[in-house]
Amino acid sequence: MTALPSTASPKNGGPRRVTWLLRQLSRSVVQLGLVVVGLLWLTPAFGLFIGSLRPDEDNAATGWWKGLTNPGSLSFDSYTALLDNSGMVDAFWNTVLISVPATVAVVVIAALAGYAFAWLEFPGRDWIFLIVVGMLVVPVQVGLLPVAKMFGAVGLFGTIPGVVLFHVAYGLPFAVFLLRNYFAEIPREMLEAARMDGGSEWRIFLRLVLPLGRPAIASLAIFQFLWVWNDMLVSLIFADSQAQPLTVALQSEMRQFGSNIGVLAPGAFLSLIVPVAVFFAFQRHFVQGVMAGSVK
């Protein structure tokens, strides 16, 4: 901190000096308070991380902070054991196989629809879009039972494509809303010039709208990816044991929490390493995506 002692003149500044001191003091109290809050926020995750490095018998006997006094006992053994656990590794790949297609599909389908709602003329356009806006907050719970029945009838129940389809459908209202609003900001003259030049709608969409919409598409993609990657409820119902993602596989170990901590702690880190990496790599888009998604 660069303090400003020179402004408080020592000659005539008795009271001024006091207020300056008071301000410095309150400032350091604020600093200290926020440091404490920050540490408070880091401790829970840090604790689980240290716990994931300790042998099971240590975790059963003492708390993770004891591991700090005995760094020699820490190792990545539980992680290597986890990577040998074919159930968990399969579940990790299932998570990837669900999240990536569900993100790509939502972005593509919503970009197409967003462009139509923003720039194409057709009867009932505004009404249909209002219905989509209304769907923003529809809880997935209303869809679980009927869609499970529907998927059961067509053989999608329990499969990865079924899970993906459900995620795509319930991700669409927000995605269409976000992209339509962003595309609508494109200057009309640009589009009309392109139409004058004889570009087809498809070409305008590919060559003009998509590149201009890149920031919104990035935010949407990150938001949707995280949403699906972190989901548990949808997969709990729609994925069978062959298709289950990491969240569901770990959840089934929760019943014997104490004795399964050796799987749960590294498993939790395996599941959060990808989103946290995405978070650090795309901070700005990440924050924008989450903020925009808050209407959901």
Next chain:
Amino acid sequence: MPATTVQAPARPAPQPGGAGPGAGDHRNSPRRRAARRRRLIALLFLLPALLLLGALVAYPILFTVGRSLFDASGTRFVGVENYAEMFRDPATLKAIRNTTIWVVVAPLLLTGLGLILAVLTEKIRWATAFKLVLFMPMAISFLAAGIIFRVVYEQDPDRGVLNAVAVGVHNAFDDSAGYPTARPKDSTALAKGSDGSYTTKDKASPGNTVNLGLVGVPPKDLPKDAKPAHKAAAVKPGGSELRGVAWVDFTLGGGGKSGQVDPKEKGLPKLVVEAVDSHGKAVAETTTASDGSYSFGKLPAGDYSLRLPAKNFAEPYGGVEWLGPALITPAIIGAYLWIWTGFALVLIGAGLSAMPRDVIEAAKIDGANEWQIFRRITVPLLAPVLGVVFVTQVINVMKVFDLVFVIAPGPVQQDANVLALQMWLVSFGGGNNQGLGSALGVLLLLLVVPAMIFNIRRFRRSQS
């Protein structure tokens, strides 16, 4: 990218719009044909989204509303019976109650916490780092957060960090040692009171020595600094002094004599001893030293009995039962705050930095203090942002499922139950009552209808 590049495709793009209406259609004028073509193109752009939304969102809503009017197996029409059942079934009532607690408590706490932190964060230079730390939990799943907090809330103070702190703080203020299993060696000398205390049967006067022999103290309960008591037992009391030792009347490995303070036998430190007068009133209280000795220095002449109050024999403080039935919902709300505070902080922080500086400067010049500025300027100007955070959180907590499902251990799941969890339990998790499950789904939908209207209104206003 400049608009002119549109006419120069690098590769032949597929053209779904290219397949227009049949070329042989002579009945329509070219203009109407063009309009039809445009409509068809729009439809092609919209088709995937409309199909998915129609089949997997719109139709299921109607189906769920219809299904909620039928019984568990779906064969008999029962009208609003499922909705009535919702308010009769104790488990569902509990879920409704808990969801109400969530909606009332969590958004308010979160908005308040976000506001305070956002205002304070303005004053520091490492604001970005601070926001990063608080925002990070937003990236991780409720499941991972649930695992993290199961460890935090662990009951055993040796393993759960929160209870380790709670016990540490508690012991810092309450220094007495607990000997929950201790009992008198000779129950004829020390009689047990109805409150769990022990009192000597024989009276003693100042100038006497009274030794209190206890057994049943496992070595692990004995403080590490406990010293043998026999030296202190031999000290002669002064004229107005009543003294003695409290000790473990048991020699490890045998050989001790009952009722006698043998050389190896240890004193019981930190034991509370009271001198009780003939009216049964405690007139003095002291605590034993590390060799188990106690002493009442200046007692008026008279007969006294000595009492070991019940608190000596209380179970040691084991921390708070975070995951027990009473505190489970507040504990889960705590984990929720850990995840979402960063969201409120960033959103409110953005609102703060967009605030007109000159208003605050003017107020400062007029002599307003920090609190007045906060109360009269910052909060009113931030009201719209605070409203958005609050409403967002209300919608969010109505649907909370994963955190409750993951953090609440099996036996207290019913105590932590919320609507979204109850809906899952009833329809999928063993309840197998799809009629009631559908009714709960409809209830959740009805609860978010105000938010739906809010969104639509806000959107229409932004368009006009």
